[in-house]
Amino acid sequence: MDKHIQDEARNSNMVKSPDDWTTGDEPMTGAQKSYLKTLSEEAGEPMDEKLTKAEASKKIDELQQKTGRGVKEGGGH
Numbered sequence: 001m002d003k004h005i006q007d008e009a010r011n012s013n014m015v016k017s018p019d020d021w022t023t024g025d026e027p028m029t030g031a032q033k034s035y036l037k038t039l040s041e042e043a044g045e046p047m048d049e050k051l052t053k054a055e056a057s058k059k060i061d062e063l064q065q066k067t068g069r070g071v072k073e074g075g076g077h
């Protein structure tokens with residue numbers, strides 16, 4: 001993928017809120033499920049296996065903040 005296409009992707013779908021995803025109500029992806037399982041274990045929280053893509057994305061963000069995983073130094077992710 002060339003840099004221009006990567007920049008466009010970064011500035012379009014990747015900045016949409018999970019609430020605005022057209023596929024947000026579909027079941028979470030395998031990758032989300034795997035990462036969410038890891039984060040839930042690290043945070044000592046039970047994992048809800050029935051989350052949608054959008055809900056899983058929000059929960060991942062929440063658990064990343066709680067565990068410090070996936071968060072760049074200086075804050076933010």
